[in-house]
Amino acid sequence: MKRLFREFIKGITIENPTFGLVLGLCPTLAVSTSLVNAIGMGVSATFVLVGSNTIISLLRRFISERIRLPAFIVIISTFVTICELVMKAYLPVLDAALGIYVPLIVVNCIIMARAEAFASKNGVLLSLFDGLGMGIGFTLALAIIASLRELVGAGSLAGFRFWLHFEPVTMIILAPGALLTLGLLIALVNFIQEKKKRN
């Protein structure tokens, strides 16, 4: 039980995919322009991660070492297709906003890394919790970056404007703003960790 909790919580804290492992930067930078997009992306990635981790862990004894990567990709793309079709059917607006980045979850390196480094070596329940923790960690990180960028760069949060006399800093919502926000946040996380180590 304690092991399960540890595998779950590590994805949110020390091994956070965005701030700790610095994986999956392509969707992080591209989608974090608004909070709604970020949460949509995070939830879809979490769904795929939990699904693929579980199935890969179940099949880990049957997948030959040599063809493991293509096999992983087939499993991952199954879940991505489910996710994409569901989103197209029920959330067409979100689907239009995320665009190409939903199918691109297939090559998201967080999912590949967890399959390779964790699910193919550990039991089903552990892998499931690992996937869930990583997914939630990714969603949280995306949400933090996106709320900062949306607040500063567009003057709103999840589409609601609160500051009336505020001229948004347009650059933060553009591509350089994504790199800037991410870099400053990683610096902050490293700073806090350094401080913890010293004390």
Place this chain on the structure above:
Amino acid sequence: MGNNLIVSPSPHLHKKESVAKIMWMVVVSLIPTGLAGIFIFGLPALWVIILGVVSALVTEAGIQFLAQKKITICDGSAFLTGLLLAYNLPAGVPFWIPIVGSFFAIAVAKMVFGGLGRNIFNPALAGRVFLLASWPKYMTTFFTPSFPFLRGSYDALTTATPLAQLKEGKLKEAISYLDLFLGNRPGCIGEVCILALLLGAAFLLIRGYISWHIPFSFIVTTGILTYIFGGKTLFSGDWLFHILSGGLILGAFFMATDYVTSPLSFKGQVVFGIGCGLLTAVIRLWAGYPEGVSYAILIMNAFVPLIDRHIRPRIYGQVKSKK
């Protein structure tokens, strides 16, 4: 007394120059430009300059205080950054534009990298580009020169700079070279009066604070390229117009020559200057923006480590190895 015995590697000959003295000398050389800008655009220009400089100093002091480092705002570098940023703004911007720009220039482009000497990009230009990307509406609203101290009124029209008019293909009546040289044209506070800029540049060159390599190669490259490709047919471009308009003189003499963000060797500086000139001409003639000096310098700043790596000065006494 113990400090008198310093053991250090060569060189042992020291000039009596310090970073602070050089920075303040560059500030001095920029004074005529500032006065010309205030004379041309009136008191709003003065306010922009004061706000830019003060907020740069406050930002640097604040960050150094928070990081519990020695506060070094007296070395002139933050003052110079704020001053150059203000010179790169139109005179009529809202009061918060120079404040936000200086904050970005000092906090993000300089202190995040570790402070003076460690920044990759010229802080003042980074601040300007940040402002331009964020609030293009204010950054591209220029005023016609009003000469308020001569005429006693502030009547001025908003208009586009000569380069922007050229880009849109509607440069109505050609501006005379004399007007461009003296600064009788819309533009940023510190870029319009070429005469004042050249005075400051001559002072720096004669005192040896900057070398001719970067400005010369920068300006000549831009001139040649705009002469070849700037006109309707080849070799018919108005190269003098391109050299005198925009921020080329300000950028080439005062910002591309920043010690921290330019190559160390003279050969490298020539390469750097040619690159800046090439990018400026390409942006002006074919890209979407009317003016490209700031982007050209920033892009070449990124190449400086590479230039320094491949073009090394010959070490004294070293003999070229035969292959």
